[in-house]
Each structure stands twice: as structure tokens, then as C-alpha cells.
Amino acid sequence: NYPPPADLVVESGDMEAHLSWQDMNVSGTFDYDYSNGQMTNSIIMNGEFTSFAGEMFNIAGASTVDAMNIYNANSDGVTVTIAAFSKLGTLWDSEAAYEMEVTLDSQGYNTIDLSTAGWTFESGFILAHSFNDLVAVALDETAVPSTNSMVLFEGGSWGTWADAAADSDGAVNDGEWLIGATVTQSGANVTYNVQRDGVEVAADLGTNMHTDTGLNNNQTYAYSVS
Numbered sequence: 119n120y121p122p123p124a125d126l127v128v129e130s131g132d133m134e135a136h137l138s139w140q141d142m143n144v145s146g147t148f149d150y151d152y153s154n155g156q157m158t159n160s161i162i163m164n165g166e167f168t169s170f171a172g173e174m175f176n177i178a179g180a181s182t183v184d185a186m187n188i189y190n191a192n193s194d195g196v197t198v199t200i201a202a203f204s205k206l207g208t209l210w211d212s213e214a215a216y217e218m219e220v221t222l223d224s225q226g227y228n229t230i231d232l233s234t235a236g237w238t239f240e241s242g243f244i245l246a247h248s249f250n251d252l253v254a255v256a257l258d259e260t261a262v263p264s265t266n267s268m269v270l271f272e273g274g275s276w277g278t279w280a281d282a283a284a285d286s287d288g289a290v291n292d293g294e295w296l297i298g299a300t301v302t303q304s305g306a307n308v309t310y311n312v313q314r315d316g317v318e319v320a321a322d323l324g325t326n327m328h329t330d331t332g333l334n335n336n337q338t339y340a341y342s343v344s
Contacts (some may be wrong), residue, residue: 119242120178120306121208123326123344134331137312138203139343140324142178145305150175151187151298152266153258160254169269170201171255171279174210179306185236186230186245189296190222191256196201197221199248200236202231203276208270209246210218210276227296244268244276245299246261261294313342 123140130136163169184202200239201217203210214236222228246268249255257267261301267279312320314326320328333339 143305153294158259170246172244181303187298189256256296259293
């Protein structure tokens with residue numbers, strides 16, 4: 119089962135509403151980066167613990183990770199563990215589906231080729247790298263509020279970095295990790311249903327857009343898509 123499509127946008131018209139949302143059937147090879155590409159801070163752990171900072175990729179259908187693009191906030195030649203985590207139902211698995219030790223050779227962006235590693239998924243996943251009291255992870259505080267940055271503290275479960283930052287009483291800020299990826303995806307081959315005020319008004323749509331007609335002007339409606 120896939121999560122409902124994201125990025126639902128509704129624009130009002132004259133007695134109608136124009137809806138669009140994430141195309142879960144898109145296929146091809148795409149570069150993903152949810153940051154603005156600016157390292158404004160680096161985060162390390164207090165104490166000798168190893169945790170994972172990751173970006174969430176809500177991709178529907180089968181996909182393969184071809185490469186990771188990681189911004190190295192440390193000195194040259196730092197070694198980190200990169201890892202991928204899949205979903206268990208609606209939850210994120212805290213045990214890595216794939217992992218590998220790599221050396222980030224230079225400061226700034228480093229590309230790790232995974233084209234022959236076989237990192238494949240049937241739904242969404244998290245791509246992450248380790249950080250501790252010696253190895254920092256790069257944070258872009260200009261990309262707020264964060265939508266995809268996640269954190270797995272040692273011995274815990276995955277949570278959003280936004281929540282972790284909010285719980286820190288100002289010690290750290292929200293932002294997106296500078297972790298991107300190149301992903302080849304085949305699409306989920308799904309159709310869509312549209313609900314207005316909890317009642318289905320369209321079903322089995324093959325495209326990621328719909329115009330709902332016969333509405334009353336100056337009235338509020340609530341939409342969802344499944």
C-alpha cells in the first residue's frame with residue numbers, strides 16, 4: 119500500500135475548483151535535493167554516540183538509488199556510514215536495509231556511486247549518513263520549515279529533525295540536511311480518487327489533476343485525494 123499523494127494544491131474558480139497533486143506514476147531518472155545547497159551549520163553529537171541524519175524520499179513504486187550526493191562538513195578524508203532505511207507499514211525501519219562505509223574525500227559535495235550496489239525499494243525510503251561527536255553532518259537552515267529531514271538517535275526511532283530542533287530549546291535550528299540522491303523510478307501505476315468534504319466526487323482518475331464543478335461561490339470546501 120502506498121501513502122496518499124502529496125503536494126495537493128487547490129485553486130478556486132467560478133463555481134469550480136482546480137486540483138493537482140503529486141504524480142505517483144512518473145517514471146525516469148531524477149535528481150532529488152530538498153535543501154537550498156547552502157551549509158549554514160554543522161551538527162555533532164554530545165557524547166560518544168553514533169546517530170543517523172537522513173532525507174526522506176516519498177517515492178511511490180519501485181525505484182533504485184543510483185547515487186548519493188553528500189555535503190562534507192568535516193576535514194578531508196572523513197569516513198562515514200551511509201545507509202538506506204525502508205518503511206514498515208507507515209513507520210520507518212530503524213534497521214538499515216543497506217549500508218556501506220565510504221570516505222568523503224573533500225569538503226563540500228561528494229558523490230557516491232551506487233549504480234552497482236543494488237539499493238532497490240518498492241516504496242519510500244530514507245537515505246542517511248552517520249554522525250557523532252567527531253563527525254558532523256551539514257545542515258541548511260535556509261530550507262525551512264523542513265519537510266524531509268529526519269534523524270535517528272542511537273537506540274531510538276526515526277523522527278523529524280523539525281521536532282528535534284523544536285525540543286532543543288533553541289540549541290539547534292530546523293533545516294534540511296545536505297543529502298541528495300539520483301533515483302531511477304518506474305512509477306506506481308495507480309489511479310486516484312478525490313473527496314470533497316469527505317464524500318467521493320471523482321474516482322479512478324488516470325491523471326494527477328481534476329476540476330470539481332457545480333460548487334457555490336463564497337463557500338469553503340475541504341478536499342483530499344487518495
